[in-house]
Amino acid sequence: xxxxxxxxxxxxxxxxxxIGVIGADMHVVANKLMEITLKEEGFNVVNVGxxxxxxxxIEAAIETKAEAILISxxxxxxxxxxxxxxxxxxxxxxxxxxxxxxxxxxxxKQDWKTVEKKFKAMGFDRVYPPGDxxxxxxxxxxxxxxxxxxxxxxxx
Amino acid sequence: xxxxxxxxxxxxxxxxxxxxxxxxxxVSRAEVPxxxxxxIAIGVHTGIKEAEKALPSTANVKYRLACSSAAGGLxxxxxGLVPRLTVEAAKRAALTAGAKVIGTFSYKLTNRDVSEIxxxxxxxxxLAGGTDGGDEENILHNARALxxxxxxxxxxxxxxRAVSDEVAKxxxxxxxxxxxxxxxxxxxxxxINVNFVQSTIREIFIRRIIRAKGLKDVENFVDRVVMPxxxxxxxxxxxxxxxxKKQPGIGELVAxxxxxxxxxxxxxxxxxxxxxxIVYKGLPEPYAKRTVEGDLGLRxxxxxxxxxxxxxxxxxxxxxxxxxIDLRRAIMRLNMxxxxxxxxxxxxxxxxARICVEKAMERHAGKLEACFSPFGEVYxxxxxxxxxxxxxxxxxxxIIHNKNPKRVLEEAVFNKKNPLILKPKxxxxxxxxxxxxYAVGLLSEIEPEKALRIMLNNLRRL
Numbered sequence: 001x002x003x004x005x006x007x008x009x010x011x012x013x014x015x016x017x018x019i020g021v022i023g024a025d026m027h028v029v030a031n032k033l034m035e036i037t038l039k040e041e042g043f044n045v046v047n048v049g050x051x052x053x054x055x056x057x058i059e060a061a062i063e064t065k066a067e068a069i070l071i072s073x074x075x076x077x078x079x080x081x082x083x084x085x086x087x088x089x090x091x092x093x094x095x096x097x098x099x100x101x102x103x104x105x106x107x108x109k110q111d112w113k114t115v116e117k118k119f120k121a122m123g124f125d126r127v128y129p130p131g132d133x134x135x136x137x138x139x140x141x142x143x144x145x146x147x148x149x150x151x152x153x154x155x156x
Numbered sequence: 157x158x159x160x161x162x163x164x165x166x167x168x169x170x171x172x173x174x175x176x177x178x179x180x181x182x183v184s185r186a187e188v189p190x191x192x193x194x195x196i197a198i199g200v201h202t203g204i205k206e207a208e209k210a211l212p213s214t215a216n217v218k219y220r221l222a223c224s225s226a227a228g229g230l231x232x233x234x235x236g237l238v239p240r241l242t243v244e245a246a247k248r249a250a251l252t253a254g255a256k257v258i259g260t261f262s263y264k265l266t267n268r269d270v271s272e273i274x275x276x277x278x279x280x281x282x283l284a285g286g287t288d289g290g291d292e293e294n295i296l297h298n299a300r301a302l303x304x305x306x307x308x309x310x311x312x313x314x315x316x317r318a319v320s321d322e323v324a325k326x327x328x329x330x331x332x333x334x335x336x337x338x339x340x341x342x343x344x345x346x347x348i349n350v351n352f353v354q355s356t357i358r359e360i361f362i363r364r365i366i367r368a369k370g371l372k373d374v375e376n377f378v379d380r381v382v383m384p385x386x387x388x389x390x391x392x393x394x395x396x397x398x399x400x401k402k403q404p405g406i407g408e409l410v411a412x413x414x415x416x417x418x419x420x421x422x423x424x425x426x427x428x429x430x431x432x433x434i435v436y437k438g439l440p441e442p443y444a445k446r447t448v449e450g451d452l453g454l455r456x457x458x459x460x461x462x463x464x465x466x467x468x469x470x471x472x473x474x475x476x477x478x479x480x481i482d483l484r485r486a487i488m489r490l491n492m493x494x495x496x497x498x499x500x501x502x503x504x505x506x507x508x509a510r511i512c513v514e515k516a517m518e519r520h521a522g523k524l525e526a527c528f529s530p531f532g533e534v535y536x537x538x539x540x541x542x543x544x545x546x547x548x549x550x551x552x553x554x555i556i557h558n559k560n561p562k563r564v565l566e567e568a569v570f571n572k573k574n575p576l577i578l579k580p581k582x583x584x585x586x587x588x589x590x591x592x593x594y595a596v597g598l599l600s601e602i603e604p605e606k607a608l609r610i611m612l613n614n615l616r617r618l
Binding site: 016023024025026044046050051056062063064065066075077 | 242433435437527528530531534
């Protein structure tokens with residue numbers, strides 16, 4: 001019998017990503033735009049919405065077996081809102097999930113390299129400055145997920 | 157004359173209502189002790205005979221239908237993944253099906269969990285976990301854990317559809333004979349799907365639980381025992397609120413049932429935030445929602461009620477002049493008599509009923525949480541906003557036979573001292589004075605227009 005061709009499991013399409021706005025922040029428009037854009041790119045999007053706690057993201061990721069968490073932090077309190085996030089993911093059994101963060105992560109103008117370094121030390125895989133960075137984040141996400149799926153070597 | 161006999165087989169009393177379907181009137185009512193120690197069918201037969209005395213000999217009894225909460229009600233264990241997500245969704249589905257949730261379990265079942273479930277010996281297990289396309293491992297693990305037990309109860313699979321067949325296979329391969337797959341109780345995050353679970357549970361109830369509870373002989377006297385009693389009451393509340401294709405209902409409402417063991421609250425309302433600037437968090441709640449409080453009741457739960465609020469509060473709400481009363485002794489007497497006879501006993505029942513309604517509504521209604529953000533104070537809403545619900549209906553003995561039903565129902569109203577609990581602000585109160593709520597629910601499936609008119613004609617505005 002002829003062996004069926006294995007599907008391209010390294011594709012990112014259909015992968016589940018959890019998005020939301022962390023902390024006491026109600027900015028909803030950008031969050032909705034992000035949901036629409038990610039869906040158009042082929043992702044299965046789980047949106048925990050605004051004013052989301054760390055647990056909201058993590059629990060959603062567990063229940064939906066998400067591959068990545070994309071956190072928006074817009075009002076400058078990202079460090080305090082995200083403290084211990086990677087550790088909580090580890091406790092919850094999803095310690096190696098991809099976690100991105102972007103937005104106005106700190107109050108005032110600070111050297112971006114320093115900010116990025118700080119958040120990477122907290123366990124974030126990618127960190128994005130304020131501005132129109134969604135397109136870049138999506139490209140990075142596609143690459144990261146494709147690489148991970150390839151490394152896992154899914155076969156039929 | 158066409159008639160219907162509609163029966164509620166309760167844990168303590170069996171109620172029978174006889175309805176003239178042509179005139180859409182209540183012909184008679186009977187209430188007899190449920191003969192749970194001998195054969196439940198005996199009490200049912202007695203009640204039917206009593207109610208039928210008022211029927212002319214030419215009457216054609218078109219329907220004989222029953223609902224039941226006897227023998228402990230429908231006892232369910234619920235198992236899911238994340239407590240705030242699929243476990244909560246499954247619990248809500250079980251409650252809308254009229255069940256009594258006797259245990260909830262999250263994540264992977266441990267040996268201890270499995271022992272506990274086995275000891276509880278539920279009537280049905282509801283197994284959930286993972287959104288569709290989401291986590292698979294948890295529900296598979298739990299299926300394997302349950303497969304190793306000696307439990308014989310039906311298992312309803314309401315989790316990730318991607319592995320439902322595999323879950324069923326694991327269970328059936330290990331001797332579990334009754335395994336039913338239904339739709340995921342939480343197919344995607346933020347969506348709760350109770351209807352399919354509800355109808356699957358009901359089907360199992362009719363087919364299997366009735367026999368297991370000793371209700372099979374009842375079918376010698378009725379067409380069928382169709383559903384658990386709380387499901388009948390939820391259907392009645394829904395019909396009254398929503399109406400039918402031909403008749404409007406009264407709109408969003410809350411119905412409260414205070415009994416000897418439990419207080420049930422039913423809300424038929426959307427409940428989403430009414431103002432912009434309020435953020436809704438948590439699982440959305442069913443439009444037709446039921447909660448049941450097993451520690452709030454006037455007889456078998458009276459002592460747990462006293463434990464939770466204290467004797468002073470019960471005495472205060474009872475408006476007793478004798479504040480030195482031996483409350484516990486008085487309640488023991490009430491438990492033996494069942495029906496209050498003295499003014500003091502009537503007052504105690506009023507006090508306890510007020511507390512049941514107050515606490516049950518607090519637990520049922522949604523809540524606001526104030527949150528301080530850089531943009532000022534914002535509010536997060538959990539659960540349903542019932543502040544604009546205009547109708548509250550009181551039913552069951554704890555309210556109907558109370559000396560002051562309106563006083564009791566007023567405890568369900570918004571309290572300015574506790575403004576974050578979203579109870580109705582300006583409701584009209586009604587009393588189901590003929591105790592026909594369950595009967596309307598039973599009739600609603602076969603004669604919805606008549607059922608609605610009968611309900612509307614038998615509600616007394618307070």
